[in-house]
Amino acid sequence: MIDATNRKIIAALQENARISFAELGKKVHLSAPAVAERIRKLESAGVITGYSVKVDLDKVGYPIVALVQCKVYRTKEREFKALMLSYDEVVACYNVTGEQAFLVKLAVKSMTELDEILEAFIDLSDTNTMMILSQPVDRALPDTFFK
Amino acid sequence: MIDATNRKIIAALQENARISFAELGKKVHLSAPAVAERIRKLESAGVITGYSVKVDLDKVGYPIVALVQCKVYRTKEREFKALMLSYDEVVACYNVTGEQAFLVKLAVKSMTELDEILEAFIDLSDTNTMMILSQPVDRALPDTFFK
DNA sequence: TGTGAAAGTCGCGCCGT
DNA sequence: ACGGCGCGACTTTCACA
Numbered sequence: 001m002i003d004a005t006n007r008k009i010i011a012a013l014q015e016n017a018r019i020s021f022a023e024l025g026k027k028v029h030l031s032a033p034a035v036a037e038r039i040r041k042l043e044s045a046g047v048i049t050g051y052s053v054k055v056d057l058d059k060v061g062y063p064i065v066a067l068v069q070c071k072v073y074r075t076k077e078r079e080f081k082a083l084m085l086s087y088d089e090v091v092a093c094y095n096v097t098g099e100q101a102f103l104v105k106l107a108v109k110s111m112t113e114l115d116e117i118l119e120a121f122i123d124l125s126d127t128n129t130m131m132i133l134s135q136p137v138d139r140a141l142p143d144t145f146f147k
Numbered sequence: 148m149i150d151a152t153n154r155k156i157i158a159a160l161q162e163n164a165r166i167s168f169a170e171l172g173k174k175v176h177l178s179a180p181a182v183a184e185r186i187r188k189l190e191s192a193g194v195i196t197g198y199s200v201k202v203d204l205d206k207v208g209y210p211i212v213a214l215v216q217c218k219v220y221r222t223k224e225r226e227f228k229a230l231m232l233s234y235d236e237v238v239a240c241y242n243v244t245g246e247q248a249f250l251v252k253l254a255v256k257s258m259t260e261l262d263e264i265l266e267a268f269i270d271l272s273d274t275n276t277m278m279i280l281s282q283p284v285d286r287a288l289p290d291t292f293f294k
Numbered sequence: 295t296g297t298g299a300a301a302g303t304c305g306c307g308c309c310g311t
Numbered sequence: 312a313c314g315g316c317g318c319g320a321c322t323t324t325c326a327c328a
Contacts, residue, residue: 002207011208013200020300034317036301047206053160054197055288060149060157061241062289067243067250081283088290096214096277103214103277107289113219130243135152136228142209142254143235167301169325179325300325307318 001045005030006038010048011146013039014139017051062107065091065132070125072100075102080124089117100125148192152177153185157195157294161286164198166272209254212238212279213261217242218273227271236264249274 008028021032021039028035042048052079057065068093072080082091084104092105102125108114114129121127159166168186175182189195191222204212206263219227224247231240231251239252249272255261256291268274 010200010202013201015197015204017198017200022300031318032239033299033303037316045206046203048200049203050162050201051164052162052197052199052201052287053157053164054199055157055161056193059194060288060292061193062292065228067241077174083231084284088294090281091214091286093284094214094282095278095280097280098277101277102263104284121273130241130245130248133242133244135239135241137231137237137240140199140239141207142238145207145322167325180327183326295328297328298326300323302321302323304321304327305319310315311313 002044002047006042007146009035009038010042010141013048013051014141033128039146050097057107061109064108064111064114066106066108067132068106068118068121069128069130070102070121071098071127072102072125074100076124083120083124087117089113098132148188149194153189154293155289156182156185157189160195160198161288199213204254208256211255211258211261213253213255214277214279215251215253215265215268216275216277217249217251217268218245218274219249219272221247223271230267230271234264234267 002029005028009024012024012027021035024030024039025032026033030038039048057063063106070080080102084090084102087106089106089108091107094103095101096103104115104121106114108117118129150177156171158170159174168183171177171182171186172179177185186195204210217227227249231237231249234253236253236255237251238254241250242248243250251268253261253264255264265274265276
């Protein structure tokens, strides 16, 4: 199922998800219908879960991205999860090992907005906020996958 | 530039980046060429930076994802950044505020592999490893963008 | 709006079991 | 012989000018 050809297809889609089947076919030395069929199978097997546009957060008005470590109070876990789902600014929320811990990624328009959101968090958890300065690595898959 | 129509276009591309211009046109009540022109402008303005496939890490052999908080030793920061770039398993690396702190996201095939990687990290930093149990929220943009 | 390219569907042929 | 997979031809839809 995931042979060398499909790895190449996924690698190419990773780089540009809007590439045509014909172009993909050239890259992997297959005809367009053959590539389409492989992709259809990867989709129905749940390997490929979708295709998404990458947007510059800065350019669309979210210059500030913060990571907030939350040690949720033992009795407040359900309430905390609901809070995460209710906030539009929460772009990622990881439930991680450790004492009732969550790691929340927030994209906001201003520090004022961040402050207001964190106000709500501290009722349910001890928070530790880190501002993202830069992101030297950002990829969807480990490079080992393509080797 | 980023008016209500472009927000709708980006929202649709977020959901399915391989949608045709014609389909997009129906959603936003515009002709296909009009939509294509808007997208071309968003791309050249750097708002849209690319299109990518979403892959199920589990299904491609990376069942374990960990977040590692690294307090890098003061003199080792350059070396640490180089190390991050050299590891294929590092799928994200955030440089965050706080004392020489990085947050590193690792996707690995096994705990053994994770252990080996962390071995290399501890020469350059104090590490705190968190295993990701689940991810209740995962989106590219804050939902406020679409409102 | 027209022209060329692309995607989706079909039957056919190849190959390994 | 049969099931996988890839190919080429055709129809519909799409992209670009």
